[in-house]
Amino acid sequence: MSHDSDVQPAQAPNLDFAGTTPYEDYVQADVLTHLQHPLSSDPGEMAFLVTTQVMELWFTVIVHEWHTAAEALRDDDPHTALAALKRSTYEMQSLNASWEPLAHLTPVQFNSYRSALGEGSGFQSAMYRRMEFLLGEKSASMLVPHRGAPRVHAELEKALHEPSLYDEALRYLARQGAEIPEHVLRRDVSQRYEPDPAVEAAWVAIYTGDSEGVLHRLGEGLTEVAELVWRWRSDHLVATRRAMGAKTGTGGSAGVAWLEKRAAKQVFPELWTARSHV
Numbered sequence: 473m474s475h476d477s478d479v480q481p482a483q484a485p486n487l488d489f490a491g492t493t494p495y496e497d498y499v500q501a502d503v504l505t506h507l508q509h510p511l512s513s514d515p516g517e518m519a520f521l522v523t524t525q526v527m528e529l530w531f532t533v534i535v536h537e538w539h540t541a542a543e544a545l546r547d548d549d550p551h552t553a554l555a556a557l558k559r560s561t562y563e564m565q566s567l568n569a570s571w572e573p574l575a576h577l578t579p580v581q582f583n584s585y586r587s588a589l590g591e592g593s594g595f596q597s598a599m600y601r602r603m604e605f606l607l608g609e610k611s612a613s614m615l616v617p618h619r620g621a622p623r624v625h626a627e628l629e630k631a632l633h634e635p636s637l638y639d640e641a642l643r644y645l646a647r648q649g650a651e652i653p654e655h656v657l658r659r660d661v662s663q664r665y666e667p668d669p670a671v672e673a674a675w676v677a678i679y680t681g682d683s684e685g686v687l688h689r690l691g692e693g694l695t696e697v698a699e700l701v702w703r704w705r706s707d708h709l710v711a712t713r714r715a716m717g718a719k720t721g722t723g724g725s726a727g728v729a730w731l732e733k734r735a736a737k738q739v740f741p742e743l744w745t746a747r748s749h750v
């Protein structure tokens with residue numbers, strides 16, 4: 473209901489709503505702020521839980537952006553793709569900044585709620601797995617933990633069999649005249665992407681060419697994403713090392729040693745190796 477809003481300079485906000493507020497109807501803040509159920513009585517656990525939930529929300533937006541970018545590349549619409557990649561890099565910077573509340577945990581602080589987490593581990597995050605799949609880090613065995621959750625499992629299975637963001641980028645490059653081999657274009661996209669010397673050569677050719685060109689800008693957009701993924705993994709690794717040293721993870725892995733191997737994996741590998749030849 474609007475009254476004489478144009479004539480009163482400092483009109484107060486509307487207080488009168490028949491049902492829930494339009495803000496609530498849109499944001500569902502009441503749902504969102506009642507999803508926090510710590511498992512211990514330790515006051516520090518709330519920050520651990522909420523940081524994890526915040527990261528899940530960022531994963532969701534980032535998956536949406538990369539999906540948008542992949543579809544746009546499939547439709548030969550690089551401008552929509554580049555805009556989505558750019559948004560995702562801003563979101564990833566916010567995601568990475570969310571490490572701060574967990575980056576300084578001592579082992580004693582972490583221990584005070586760690587056992588309450590049981591076998592729970594971020595390793596079981598389905599939305600993170602979708603991010604990895606979009607990056608080309610495909611693995612059917614990563615679906616196994618989700619067998620008991622039909623919707624999540626179906627979403628992951630679909631993502632496993634879809635071309636990754638990088639697959640779509642390479643197909644787009646090929647349609648623009650880059651020399652991407654047939655076996656790369658027709659690869660089984662449910663398998664992990666493996667680097668290929670011909671793809672590296674194609675990026676070298678792009679990087680030595682027009683630096684304002686759309687393929688060059690796509691290469692840089694993807695490189696930015698790759699760097700920020702690497703930063704997330706590295707910050708996770710350091711936070712883990714600070715909080716629990718070399719102990720076994722709650723998810724059953726070797727912990728830091730396992731995460732070190734994961735963090736060492738190159739995202740969009742040829743975009744990094746090509747740089748030695750430009």
Ligand code: HEM
Binds near residue numbers: 524715720
């Ligand atoms: C200080 C807090 C944290 C510690 C000590 C920690 C520890 C670990 C460890 C040891 C693993 C290896 C798997 C395992 O055995 O559990 C792991 C994996 C993982 N964690 Fe964390 N974590 C922390 C915070 C977080 C947060 C806030 C998130 C956000 C969702 C997260 C997401 C993940 C993901 C996605 C993986 C799997 C990585 C991959 O598949 O490469 N972790 N974490």
